[in-house]
Amino acid sequence: MPIQQANWSPYDNNGGTCVAIAGADYCVVAADTRMSTGYNILTRDYSKIIQLAEKSVMASSGFQADVRALQKVLEARHLAYQHQHNKQMSCPAMAQLLSNTLYYKRFFPYYSFNVLGGLDSEGKGCVFTYDAVGSYERVGYSSQGSGSTLIMPFLDNQLKSPSPLLLPAKDAVTPLSESEAVDLVKTCFASATERDIYTGDKLEILVLNAKGVLREYMELRKD
Amino acid sequence: MFRNQYDTDVTTWSPAGRLFQVEYAMEAVKQGSAAIGLRSKTHVVLASVNKANSELSSHQKKIFKVDDHIGVAIAGLTADGRVLSRYMRSECINYSYSYESQLPVGRLVVQLADKAQVCTQRSWKRPYGVGLLVGGLDESGAHLYYNCPSGNYFEYQAFAIGSRSQAAKTYMERKFETFTEASRENLIKDALFALRETLQGEKLTSSICTVAVVGIGEAFHILDKETVQALINEFEIAGEEAPADETAPQDQDGDAQPAAADQGPADQGVAPMDM
Numbered sequence: 001m002p003i004q005q006a007n008w009s010p011y012d013n014n015g016g017t018c019v020a021i022a023g024a025d026y027c028v029v030a031a032d033t034r035m036s037t038g039y040n041i042l043t044r045d046y047s048k049i050i051q052l053a054e055k056s057v058m059a060s061s062g063f064q065a066d067v068r069a070l071q072k073v074l075e076a077r078h079l080a081y082q083h084q085h086n087k088q089m090s091c092p093a094m095a096q097l098l099s100n101t102l103y104y105k106r107f108f109p110y111y112s113f114n115v116l117g118g119l120d121s122e123g124k125g126c127v128f129t130y131d132a133v134g135s136y137e138r139v140g141y142s143s144q145g146s147g148s149t150l151i152m153p154f155l156d157n158q159l160k161s162p163s164p165l166l167l168p169a170k171d172a173v174t175p176l177s178e179s180e181a182v183d184l185v186k187t188c189f190a191s192a193t194e195r196d197i198y199t200g201d202k203l204e205i206l207v208l209n210a211k212g213v214l215r216e217y218m219e220l221r222k223d
Numbered sequence: 224m225f226r227n228q229y230d231t232d233v234t235t236w237s238p239a240g241r242l243f244q245v246e247y248a249m250e251a252v253k254q255g256s257a258a259i260g261l262r263s264k265t266h267v268v269l270a271s272v273n274k275a276n277s278e279l280s281s282h283q284k285k286i287f288k289v290d291d292h293i294g295v296a297i298a299g300l301t302a303d304g305r306v307l308s309r310y311m312r313s314e315c316i317n318y319s320y321s322y323e324s325q326l327p328v329g330r331l332v333v334q335l336a337d338k339a340q341v342c343t344q345r346s347w348k349r350p351y352g353v354g355l356l357v358g359g360l361d362e363s364g365a366h367l368y369y370n371c372p373s374g375n376y377f378e379y380q381a382f383a384i385g386s387r388s389q390a391a392k393t394y395m396e397r398k399f400e401t402f403t404e405a406s407r408e409n410l411i412k413d414a415l416f417a418l419r420e421t422l423q424g425e426k427l428t429s430s431i432c433t434v435a436v437v438g439i440g441e442a443f444h445i446l447d448k449e450t451v452q453a454l455i456n457e458f459e460i461a462g463e464e465a466p467a468d469e470t471a472p473q474d475q476d477g478d479a480q481p482a483a484a485d486q487g488p489a490d491q492g493v494a495p496m497d498m
Binding site: 072073075076079080083 | 288309312313316317319320
């Protein structure tokens with residue numbers, strides 16, 4: 001009997017792109033709001049971003065059902081943490097928790113490509129980037145999702161330090177101001193929207209700083 | 224109650240149909256320091272007496288936040304209370320996860336009561352030695368429940384548990400009809416007065432008590448010491464002035480202040496407030 005193939009997949013890709021950029025005392029997390037399946041659009045107005053803690057914001061692209069399930073698990077875990085420790089989780093702590101949660105399902109993964117942004121314990125911006133099974137790294141900026149191949153090289157060109165061998169060692173964190181970083185993000189998405197069919201409709205931007213969280217929206221091409 | 228041959232096991236009935244171990248567990252609640260709860264239509268206030276063993280040690284934590292809409296005050300074996308609070312928190316989190324809405328208070332207390340009942344019917348367990356005053360808000364309004372080690376639970380307009388709780392209950396029995404429509408401030412004031420009743424003349428200060436509130440549009444939280452002390456001062460709840468035979472220079476010289484009118488020179492007891 002020839003080898004059996006599955007006649008259905010537990011996964012779907014709802015498309016979309018996420019970006020996060022860390023600043024000296026702020027962090028920008030952004031994602032488009034288009035949700036697709038195949039060549040169709042399911043909705044133009046779906047948020048991929050969630051604020052998990054006071055100083056942690058996660059944006060996830062991929063299979064949104066898995067994304068939502070992952071968000072709920074992290075929310076519940078954060079509540080439990082608050083009861084135990086009487087304080088909010090720090091962003092690095094949340095980063096580790098996200099990694100562990102993803103790896104927990106190593107053999108039936110969350111189809112979720114995440115970027116976690118926030119402020120670390122010193123108040124500096126931090127961005128963590130993940131694969132679907134929890135491998136993660138702290139970086140100065142990152143993008144995930146269908147448009148990441150278009151955005152990442154552009155961010156590398158704009159934000160990356162010339163060489164890790166350069167002295168004095170440059171911080172991973174960008175020297176840009178908050179408004180410059182937001183404009184950069186808008187440029188990224190405007191460009192990605194042009195060539196990636198899964199990215200578009202509207203851009204949701206969250207800016208985290210010492211004062212709190214600000215939310216901003218920008219229209220994107222709807223084709 | 225006295226020791227008898229039916230009180231060794233929780234699974235042994237007495238000929239009179241009593242489970243003595245369960246009743247002994249309820250005794251443990253009576254030995255704990257006082258905790259009180261009152262509710263109005265829109266708020267629930269929980270308050271407890273927090274006496275430290277010595278000046279060097281910290282106070283026992285007796286009021287716990289269970290969720291944004293539920294809190295609990297305990298009396299008795301505080302370790303048992305901590306464990307049950309953890310269970311309650313876990314139940315609330317699981318319910319929120321599954322139904323994306325808040326666990327109704329009535330459901331939580333039933334689960335708690337069933338958990339307590341299990342310990343009254345297993346030979347290898349013992350009943351929880353803690354009484355819980357569960358205060359919370361849900362779609363059907365504000366609720367205050369009392370959960371017993373026996374596995375029973377009752378809903379109350381106001382209640383007090385722990386040592387000298389009868390004094391607080393007496394005060395609240397006189398005033399409870401005003402609680403439903405009471406404002407948040409008056410409810411807290413009544414809680415502080417009721418708590419004072421359990422102190423038998425000792426001065427009420429924010430360092431020996433804890434007050435927590437939950438209400439419509441107000442998540443459950445414990446009031447900080449400054450706020451509580453300000454309320455105590457505002458309502459002059461601190462307590463009786465020092466008796467005439469003790470050194471209190473400013474109170475001598477034949478004053479007849481109405482606020483100290485209760486205190487006769489030979490009267491050491493707490494006089495119930497007449498409001």
